[in-house]
Amino acid sequence: MSMHRLFAEQLRCAINATEQVDLSKLGELISAAYETCDRPLVGPAQTRDRAEEELLRTREFLDIIIESIPIAVFAKCATSSRYILLNRAGEIYYGLPREQMLGRTPEEIFPADVARMVTEQDRLVIASGMPMFLEEHLLEVGVKGRDRVVNSRKMLITDGDGDPQYLVGVIEDVTERVTTRQRISHLAHHDVLTDLPNRSAFNAALGDRLERAQEAATSFAVLSLDLDRFKEVNDVFGHPVGDMLMRGAADRLATEAEGAFVARIGGDEFMILMPDNTRRKDVLALAERLVETSGKELEADDHISHVGLSVGVAFYPDDGVDAATLLANADSALYRAKREGRGRVRCFESEMDQELRDRRLLQHDLRQALEQNQLLVYFQPQARVDGEVIGFEALLRWNHPVRGFVPPDQFIPLAEENGLIVQIGEWILREACREAASWPRPLQVAVNLSPVQFQAGDLERSIHQILLETGLAPTRLEVEITEGVLIGDFTRALNLLRRLKALGIRIAMDDFGTGYSSLSYLQSFPFDKIKIDHSFISNLEATPQSAEIVRAVLGLAHALNIPVIAEGVETEAQRTFLAREACEEMQGYLVGRPDLIERYLDLVGVTVERRLYA
Missing domain, CATH: 3.30.450.20 (PAS domain)
Known part of the structure; x- marks a missing residue:
């Protein structure tokens, strides 16, 4: 060539x-x-x-x-x-x-x-x-x-x-x-939905700020923010509307915090990095202004919603000299703001650190509770309004080796946050069914299901398997759900409930009257029972409004031919009112307190001798 x-x-x-x-x-x-x-x-x-x-x-x-x-x-x-x-x-x-x-x-x-x-x-x-x-x-x-x-x-x-x-x-x-390269780089450091800097960009900015502050001996503030009630809005109106509302909320934050570094770090969580040497009173004034502005109506796709804001504040160097400590303390302040009623601003205080440590430790201990047999099943009788016991509700209790009995309203939300509620829920369901299957009297047993159990795992297969293992007849099992089960993927949850009902399992709507859309849910699914929330029963004698609400619920249920059980019945006067209004069933201290099943052996038809040699 x-x-x-x-x-x-x-x-x-x-x-x-x-x-x-x-x-x-x-x-x-x-x-x-x-x-x-x-x-x-x-x-x-x-x-x-x-x-x-x-x-x-x-x-x-x-x-x-x-x-x-x-x-x-x-x-x-x-x-x-x-x-x-x-x-x-x-x-x-x-x-x-x-x-x-x-x-x-x-x-x-x-x-x-x-x-x-x-x-x-x-x-x-x-x-x-x-x-x-x-x-x-x-x-x-x-x-x-x-x-x-x-x-x-x-x-x-x-x-x-x-x-x-x-x-x-x-x-x-x-x-x-x-x-394209610039766009990819932008996406790597910005939130796709709001176009605000993301967690990675915020961490980098915070690292740079710490270096400058240490060299120049300056101070600055970190704000941890969380939108209140956004999940409820997102679940009720759907993700497209939720996305529009999220963008609107992000725009408000960016506009009000002009000059500060605003980032969306995930979900409904935001972080703000204030300019150097911003005075403490100016930081708090901005935080209060953000809470006030975010509380105003947001409109998206013909839906108007109020989405609140909670803010936690930590200052460098007083509340931390490294990124991990500073962020943890800002989160501690945010947790306090939300626990105290939301829509608030809280600055970090030293006792918050211990509070957060206790919460994390409790979360850690909860993982070991199942393995170490610290969880117990208590049973509370359910009766007809004339006093005849017809079943029991299985209630979860945690007997911590150091703390003693931990209130359910403390550890159940923790279990739902880390997903452990799926394993715990399966355990209590199996224990309740195994216990009920041993009763000579064929009484019903009711078990609460968490919304998380509907979203994760194969709940239908799990319940079916437990019924086969324990030998409990499906007609004796009643699962209690709240509206949180139906919020979100309504169609999927409804189909799952129908499949459970097809097995012969009874479905009860718990805490009726405390949520958004109870009436539409009653129209969509044939519940076997409605449970009137104890908050209405406890105020029967104190407020006329509670009595009218109970009457209205009973009237609606009777019209739909759905039995009603009233929770929290503690006095004879409350029972008399319910009997007069034709409420079919009741549950509360008047009937019996939650306890180990040994207290109620006579009601389930088990003699003490039989129990000892079972």
Whole structure:
């Protein structure tokens, strides 16, 4: 293969070998190919004739390859600066047909400022004899003035005497590549939904701020924020509306906290990094303003909702000198704000740290409670309004080896947060069914199900398996759910409830009247029982409104032919009222307190002797 054709073949291989063109290699090959093609032929006439034919074919081959290269290639006379070659990609790049460029100088083609820049670059390459490579520089392209980002390489070709002959250049438009890279980088550091900086960006900003603060001995504040009731809004109205409300809330935070670093770190959680040396009173004023502003109505897709805000504040260096401590203390303050009623601002105080440590320790201990048999099942009788016991509700208790009995309203939310409620819920269901299956009297047993159990795992398979293992008849099991089960993926939850009901299991609506959409749920699913929340029963004798609510619930249930059980019945006067209003069943201290089943062996038909030898 001739030297000419070798260069051309190398050029073709260089183009096809990789998706991303190496401009340096490509430019060198083009320069070398044209340089060798221009060398004079020597030798006998016959040899020169064959060489000329070969050279002609090589030049044609080279022209075809250059014409097909997907990046702009040009050549111009080194002395006159007139363009003598431009490929198809060059026409597209410059936005001009080659007929309007070939034979002309930059001054005759481009705007004055572009022409001056091109000419200056040419002079530098000719004067130095060295290639010029510019990477990702902004260039106003051609006569259309389109700003593009390009990689370019320009090099000099000399003649046999070493004098400048041609300037050959290659230009690759990398605007889309750079834009895509920038977009990916932006997405890596910003929240997709709100376009605020994300957790990664916030952690980086906090690290930088700590370094500066330590060097300059300045102070700053970190705010931990959480939207109140957003999950309820999101579940009730759906995720599209929730997304719009989230964007609206984020916009408000960013607007009000102008000058501060606002980030969404996940879910409905935000963080704000205040400017250096912002006075304490100004930080608190901003936090209060954020709470007030976020409490105003947000409108999205014809839905109007109030989404509140709770804020926890920690100050550097008083509340922490490293990122982990500072963030943990801001979260502790936020937890206190939410526990005290939400829609509040709380600054970190030393006792909050101990409170948060206790909470985390309790969460840790809860994981061991199952393995170490610290969990117990208590049973509370359920009776007809005339006093006849018809069943029991199984209630979870935790007898901590150090703390003693931990209230359910303390550890059950923790179990739901970390997902342990699925395992605990399966355990109490199995224990309750096993116990009930041993009773001579076929009384019912009711077990509460958490919304988390509906969202995770195969609840239907788990309940079915437990019934088979324990031998309890499905008709004796009643599962109690709250409206939280149906909020969210309503269709999926409804289908699951129908499959459970098809097994023969009874379904009760617990805490009726305390949520959003009880009436629509009663219309959608044939519940076997409604439980009136104890808060209404406890106020029967104190407030007329509670009595009217109970009457209304009973009237609705009777119209739908659904039995009602009233929780929290403690006095004879409450029982009398319920009997007068035709409430079918009751549960509460008047009937019996929650306790180990040994207290109620006579009610389930088990003698003490039988229990001892069971």
